[in-house]
Amino acid sequence: MDADAQKRAAGEAAAALVESGMVVGLGTGSTAAWFVRALAARRLDIVGVPTSQATADLASGLGVRLGELGETRGIDLTVDGADEIGPGLSLIKGGGGALLREKLVWEASKSCVVIADAAKRVETLGKFALPIEVVAFGHRTVQARICDVLAEFDLGVVPSLRRKDGQPVRTDGGNLIYDAPCGRIEEPAALAAALKSVTGVVDHGLFLDLADRALIGTASGIVELEP
Numbered sequence: 001m002d003a004d005a006q007k008r009a010a011g012e013a014a015a016a017l018v019e020s021g022m023v024v025g026l027g028t029g030s031t032a033a034w035f036v037r038a039l040a041a042r043r044l045d046i047v048g049v050p051t052s053q054a055t056a057d058l059a060s061g062l063g064v065r066l067g068e069l070g071e072t073r074g075i076d077l078t079v080d081g082a083d084e085i086g087p088g089l090s091l092i093k094g095g096g097g098a099l100l101r102e103k104l105v106w107e108a109s110k111s112c113v114v115i116a117d118a119a120k121r122v123e124t125l126g127k128f129a130l131p132i133e134v135v136a137f138g139h140r141t142v143q144a145r146i147c148d149v150l151a152e153f154d155l156g157v158v159p160s161l162r163r164k165d166g167q168p169v170r171t172d173g174g175n176l177i178y179d180a181p182c183g184r185i186e187e188p189a190a191l192a193a194a195l196k197s198v199t200g201v202v203d204h205g206l207f208l209d210l211a212d213r214a215l216i217g218t219a220s221g222i223v224e225l226e227p
Contacts, residue, residue, distance in 0.1 A: 001217065001218075001219055003117040003118075003119060004030075004117075005217070006117035006118055006216075006217025006218060006219075007030060007031040007034050007081075007115070007116070007117050007217060008034045008038075008217070009217040009221075009222060010031060010034070010035075010115035010116060010117065010215045010216060010217040010222060011031055011032070011033075011034030011035035011036075011037070011038050011079075011115055012034065012035075012038040013115070013215045013217075013222045014035050014038075014079040014113050014115050014215050015035055015038035015039040015041075015042060015079075017077065017079075017113065018039055018042070018044060018046060018077065018079075019044070020044045020045040020046065021045060021046070022044075022046050022047075022076040022077060023046070023047045023048075023049060023067065023072045023073060023074065023075050023076050024039070024046050024047070024048050024049065024075070024076065024077050024078070024079070025048075025049050025051065025075045025077065025078025025079065025080070025105040025106070025108075025109050025112075026039075026048045026049060026050045026051060026055050026056075026059055026064075026078075026079070026080075027051055027055065027078065027079055027080025027081055027102060027115075028050075028051045028052040028054060028055050028080065028081075028096045028097075028098035028101075028102060029080070029081040029095065029096040029098075030081070031081035031115050031116055031117070032051075032055065032079065032080050032081045032115070033055075033058060034115075035079045035115060036048075036055065036058055036059050036062065036064070037058075037062065039064065040059065040062035040063055040064050043063075046064070046065070047065050047066065047067040047072055048064045048065065048066050048067070049066070049067055049068065049069050049072060049075055049078075049105055050066060051080065051098050051101045051102040051104075051105050052096070052097075052098035052101055052102075052172055053172050054096075054098075055098075069101075069104060069105055069108060074108065074109075074110060075105065075108050075109040075110065076109070076110055076111070077109065077110065077111050077112075077113065078105055078106055078109040078111070078112045078113070079112075079113045079114075079115060080093070080102055080105075080106070080112070080113075080114060080115070081093075081114065081115055081116055081120075082114045082116050082120055082207070082211075083095040083120065083128040083205070084120055084122050084125050084126075084127065084128045085114060085116055085120050085121050085122065085214055085216070085225075086121075086122050086123070086124060086125040086188075087123070087124075088209075088227045089114065089211040089212075089213075089214055089225065089226070089227045090125055090188055090206070090207070090208050090209075091114060091125075091205075091206070091207035091208070091210070091211060092125050092126075092128050092130055092131075092205050092206060092207070093131075093205045093207050094130075094131030094133070094177070094204075094205030095128065095131065095205075097131075097162070097169055097171050097172075097177060098171070098172065099131055099133055099177075099203060099204070099205045100133050100171065100173060100175070100202055100203045101172060101173070102207075103203055103207065103210075106207065106210045107210065111212050111213075112210050112211050112212055112213075113211070113212065113213045113214070113215060114211045114213070114214045114215075115214070115215045115216075115217075116214070116215075116216055116217070117216070117217050117218075118216055118217065118218040118219070118223075120216070121216060124184050124185065124186070125182075125184075125185045125188055125206075126182040126183050126184045126185040127183065127184075129159075129179035129180055129181040129182070130159075130179065130180045130181075130182050130185070130204060130205050130206065131162075131177050131178075131179055131204065131205040132146060132159060132177065132178045132179075132180060132195060132201060132203075132204045132205070133171060133173075133175050133176070133177050133201070133202040133203050133204070134146075134175060134176050134177070134178060134200050134201055134202060135175055135176075135200050135202060136170075136174065136175060136176050137200075138200060139161070139176050139178075139200070141200070142178075142198065142199075142200035142201060143158075143159060143161075143178055145198045145199075145200070146159055146178065146180070146195065146198060146201065147159070149191075149194045149195055149198060150180060150182070152194065153185075153186075153187060153190070153191055153194070155180070155182045155183070155185075155191075157180055157181050157182060157183070159178035159179055159180035159181075160178065160179055161176060161177075161178055162176070162177040162178065162179055173202075175202050185206075188206050188208055189208055191206065192204060192206040192208055209227075211227065212226070212227070213225070213226055214226075
C-alpha cells in the first residue's frame with residue numbers, strides 16, 4: 001500500500017474501536033480525515049468533538065453530531081494523526097496547525113489512539129520541524145526567547161514563521177506558528193517544559209505520555225503499538 005492507502009487503513013481500523021453512545025475526539029489532518037469518514041459511514045449514535053474547524057466542517061457534512069469541549073461529558077476516545085511517532089509513543093503534532101485544540105481534546109480524553117502511515121515512525125523525534133504556537137502580539141520577541149531555549153538544548157536553530165501564500169498562517173484561535181527544525185530532540189520532556197515556560201508560547205507540538213495506542217498502516221497491514 002502507498003502512504004495514502006496506509007492512512008486510510010489506519011483510520012478505518014480506529015473507527016472500528018468506536019461504539020454507540022461514545023463521545024469521540026476527532027483529530028485533524030489527512031489521516032484523521034480518513035477516520036472521520038469511516039466513522040461517519042458506521043452511522044453510530046455518537047457525539048464528535050472536533051479539534052479544528054476543518055474537521056468540524058468535514059464531520060458535520062457527513063452527518064456526525066458534534067459537541068464542544070466542555071459542553072459534553074468526558075471524552076471517551078480521541079483518534080488523531082501525528083507527524084512523527086517516536087519511542088514510547090512520544091509524538092510531534094501540529095503540521096496541520098491545530099496543535100492547541102488537539103492537545104486540549106487529547107488531555108480531556110479517557111483514551112487516545114494515534115493513527116499514521118508507516119513513514120511516521122522514527123527512532124528519535126525531531127526530523128519533522130517542531131510546531132510552536134505563539135500569540136501574535138510581540139511574536140518576534142517570543143521567537144528570540146524560543147531561540148534561547150533551543151540553544152540551551154544544543155539545538156542552535158532559528159524557528160521560522162509559518163506562512164501560506166506569503167501571509168502568516170493563523171490558527172483557529174488566531175495565533176501564529178513557528179516551526180523549529182530541531183533535527184534530533186534528545187530530551188523531549190525537558191524541552192517541552194522549557195518551551196511551555198516561555199511567555200507568549202501558547203503550546204508546542206510535543207505530545208508526550210498522551211497516546212495509549214498507535215495503529216500504523218504498513219504494506220503488510222495494521223501494526224498496533226503501545227507505550
